[in-house]
Amino acid sequence: MTKVKTGILGATGTVGQRFIVLLSSHPQFIIHSIGASSRSAGKKYVEATKWKMTSDIPEQVKEMVIKECKAEFFNDCDVVFSGLDSDVAGEIEMEFLKADLVIFSNAKNYRRDPVVPLIVPTVNPSHFNIIPHQRSVYSLKKGMLVTNSNCSTTGLVVALKPLQDAFGPIESIIVQTMQAISGAGYPGVSSLDIFDNVIPFISGEEEKIEYETLKILGELNSNQKEFKLLSSTNVSAICNRVPVIDGHTECVSIKFKNQPSPSPQQIIDVLDSYACEAQKIGCYSAPKKSIIIRYDNDRPQPRLDRDNGNGYSVTIGRVRKCNVLDVKFTLLVHNTVLGAAGSSILNAEIALSKGLLEI
């Protein structure tokens, strides 16, 4: 099989490093070009990067020369992954799109764009159906821009999608997060701020959850040109930073529109049997189970459950009745795998399977 040539933008940052780790052993993708800021451009990767992963820099990447993030330098990439910071992602990704390149972006800039899909790979791959319309809007032949979701939103919608499918609309969602420090990048959170502490605020995070959930769980119009956001669902998000390295824990309470609401056991059964499309079509990174149910009272725990399904599964436990809404549970998502770089990669695998990439 011809390998898919990939480029990585923002390759020296924490999301970029995760892209490199995940792609370096990928059977279908090869790392062809890496891009970073003009400060790093021209340098060897090993020299320009403060590497922070727990495995070494892959040998094939060490000596690669970093390019500037300009479309002309990535023209021969079949797919470009963007781990760019939001302050530069807007301009660069648009330049790449207009140059008819294929971009899978982890940045927030175009998530709310009406012709850009916001796809959590184990949840709403049907939103790829807007791509023909997107290409027509931008007069593209093969290019496209696909975003994936905020890390906390990702975990949430994986849990809610099968419930919505099985039990109908969800009227109310209260989600409270306990988020890992790796979500803030590097150097990110100062140790003096988070040791022996909780920070009850993450800038912009609650707004992202409250919006993105509605787009991801919403539908594409029948003309495949417009997203219908959920309009009768109320989402209230409360975000906290806790002293955990990787893995976002989320306490979720929900109320269904249809009453009587399902029992905790019915909820568990539906979550446990959820099989996403990416699994069915055999995507390499798709986890055997999108959702893993833990029956011990004290699970999921970030340190013990974040690597479930190689970081692509969401782990759910403590499903029980809520005295205020209908039901509550706790979920865990690996914020830098499924919650970031992994979503981009699995999205690209889905696009490849669906024939959306010209290789």
Add this chain to the structure above:
Amino acid sequence: MTKVKTGILGATGTVGQRFIVLLSSHPQFIIHSIGASSRSAGKKYVEATKWKMTSDIPEQVKEMVIKECKAEFFNDCDVVFSGLDSDVAGEIEMEFLKADLVIFSNAKNYRRDPVVPLIVPTVNPSHFNIIPHQRSVYSLKKGMLVTNSNCSTTGLVVALKPLQDAFGPIESIIVQTMQAISGAGYPGVSSLDIFDNVIPFISGEEEKIEYETLKILGELNSNQKEFKLLSSTNVSAICNRVPVIDGHTECVSIKFKNQPSPSPQQIIDVLDSYACEAQKIGCYSAPKKSIIIRYDNDRPQPRLDRDNGNGYSVTIGRVRKCNVLDVKFTLLVHNTVLGAAGSSILNAEIALSKGLLEI
């Protein structure tokens, strides 16, 4: 002024150690007797105790000989504070009560007893009014048993009391906690369980919050003999252990019965101006402000705010609208001061002020 002679039960444990620290510099109380298990009884305190406070064992306590927790050994104490574990507190405290002693207990055993008040000192000191009835039930002359609340409940009701007073009944409460390790005592939580981790479960904790809130915020019948628990308030509690040493953080969402609900600013104004009875009657340990409002987005934080008001204040921030219920905010309570030993002591100060103690 004659000093009040106090006894401390469970003096070698973590709550007992906190009692000793707080009482050792108290202007009205002196430590007269200390009790612990028969394993420690007969030994000097300094020898029997694995001391874990950050200040040294007070000099006057080091050489005190530990007694068994039997009423006969505490007969000459005006007040007995109990930091006993719940597996022994039930029997011992009842023996003390029947011996006509005055017990302020941090244990959970009698919190649900119909003639035992459950008092958070800055919230519901009016519940002391059941004491005459309690004495009559047990045929006591001067003895009484007063409990204080679970640590997380304590923080919650301090915030809710002024709101209920100002805006009427609260219909729904969803509270999610991030609790410190010191709440589990010593050795308590294994470091292997909580490093780089969150434990999404604390045994019995959610049930305590869901019950105790209703008793504390409820009323004593006009005959002063019976507690009327709140009957139209739904409480849903979600409890987590996080890697923090001291200070429980709680994310609270509430809905009022009366609509339209107050604005965030009205809520802030009421919280900020709350003055509890213990302050008004000049109790030594009563904080200048029961509630401290923080206006920075990223506060309260346990490491920075737990010692506010010497650990007797509750700090509240992030008051804002909730998309599902009416309003949400984050609060912080020092779990081993106001949330445990401090409540017992301040309750005793109130009882003293009210003339309920025979000194």
Add this chain to the structure above:
Amino acid sequence: MTKVKTGILGATGTVGQRFIVLLSSHPQFIIHSIGASSRSAGKKYVEATKWKMTSDIPEQVKEMVIKECKAEFFNDCDVVFSGLDSDVAGEIEMEFLKADLVIFSNAKNYRRDPVVPLIVPTVNPSHFNIIPHQRSVYSLKKGMLVTNSNCSTTGLVVALKPLQDAFGPIESIIVQTMQAISGAGYPGVSSLDIFDNVIPFISGEEEKIEYETLKILGELNSNQKEFKLLSSTNVSAICNRVPVIDGHTECVSIKFKNQPSPSPQQIIDVLDSYACEAQKIGCYSAPKKSIIIRYDNDRPQPRLDRDNGNGYSVTIGRVRKCNVLDVKFTLLVHNTVLGAAGSSILNAEIALSKGLLEI
């Protein structure tokens, strides 16, 4: 190839759990029997165990029934690994040995025994040569008892062995450790003791390092019946517990007997080129490099380097002159892999290669 049937004693503890993880995917060994205390015996493993590894209990082990640690129940095991606590290991291991079983033990009890070898697999496999003598002393046909070293000692001797070989006797060693909490087992270190803290003492640890180093780096007499401990080497160990989950860091200063002493660069060259016998004879678990040199100033670091060589490599950095002794450096060893269960397993692989096991 016929698989080697293995038994695991102390299978529910932290060392036992590590044995299970490492053996469950081993190409030569299969887990045949598991033993634990009589409290657990008769139960299924999954029910008796508070599992603390970050991967799940291997499927084949979950339903295995735990046996009592008696030789009669492990008679059909080719090799028995012991992760027993020292308070019971002495008696049980001796019973197994006398029953002519093969035991590789992580316990400290027989490390100082004059006919029991103390083997760090990447350092002194030549000490297996005492086995014929051991068998003769105990009248064994195929049984034997082999111990591996204390976790901190293990890291130290891996660094010192090639230096001793290349530059002659080491006169003085000062080693100061910063040890991970996992070294204390479960529940082990209370979070209240080690959060935001260092504990400058680990019971018995300094004595172990000061003794075991001399036995491991010493020789077996030419008659292969007696260990000659190093007699002219002074070892001073200083042990601390730090808030790290896995991986012991050790700061080492040494002085050679032969002067002038080698330069830091000569030291680095010798360490970097060290190839241990286990690598040469192709043992499965032997790391590609026993010693990995890091050239960055700020390495090795436990979180980033502990998994080097799957936990079987020792990582060394900061090799430089010492103003008091000759040279100093910092090393890192994975305390529960090479420093514990992994040593036992690699020792068994060596014994298998050397034809010491009857399979």
Add this chain to the structure above:
Amino acid sequence: MTKVKTGILGATGTVGQRFIVLLSSHPQFIIHSIGASSRSAGKKYVEATKWKMTSDIPEQVKEMVIKECKAEFFNDCDVVFSGLDSDVAGEIEMEFLKADLVIFSNAKNYRRDPVVPLIVPTVNPSHFNIIPHQRSVYSLKKGMLVTNSNCSTTGLVVALKPLQDAFGPIESIIVQTMQAISGAGYPGVSSLDIFDNVIPFISGEEEKIEYETLKILGELNSNQKEFKLLSSTNVSAICNRVPVIDGHTECVSIKFKNQPSPSPQQIIDVLDSYACEAQKIGCYSAPKKSIIIRYDNDRPQPRLDRDNGNGYSVTIGRVRKCNVLDVKFTLLVHNTVLGAAGSSILNAEIALSKGLLEI
């Protein structure tokens, strides 16, 4: 008593914040002027500062307007404390000195200057005797520049000074440190670097310890014009960063020139009875005991011992024989009190007592 008007340079940084906390309740000193970078100058302190102390900003400081760090704005200060970063301290402090101001500096820039004393207040206040010579060199009437030591060196020399006085010259010192994150300022150490980790390197720290120890424990020539550094003492320092908020732990091994060396008990006796000059002359911040001996095996510990003597005491434990040098022990120093701002303040108190300040 007329209060001493003080200025604080670098007032918004972590050392500056500690100066403010310590000075705000000082009986002799008042905070008169505060200085910071031109970016902050002109703003109110409360608005320009990311306050990180666990107590609130003192009321009297909140509204103070920050000045630029120019001598003309601090002319009316009797004493100026400098918590400046080393990249700007050199120029600014020299400008202040030449303007005849009195500066007590925590910065490293002039510690090696031949006419600037490097004073740990509980160790070598006799080095103030160079001030007349310094004034003559710079043609000053009342100004002077006094530095205090690196935080780790501070703890070390407090322990060594009484030993040197009692037992004669120390020939060799090996010190290995485990340093708190607060020593790196704010934001300082990234949480991703230090969670579940040790960093075995702190830039420039080992060199500081190896030099400053020799100057502090050395003597001023009889002409009071020149420092004689210890010339026959070898110091080897090994510095590590550990996940601790405040308090540097140091493992020290030493060898005396005079043999036989003192016994551990003799060492303990000398350390325990050490009374520094600052205590004798009644300086306000001088601790009752400069050195506190802990007899428990597992002490000192940073979380439990750092606040001993309000952070001005050094706590020492585990005094015992060393197999390589003569004796070893573990010490703890509060790195931001005695190890930084506190030293500057206590030095100023000593200068005041000695009549070196014109008030």
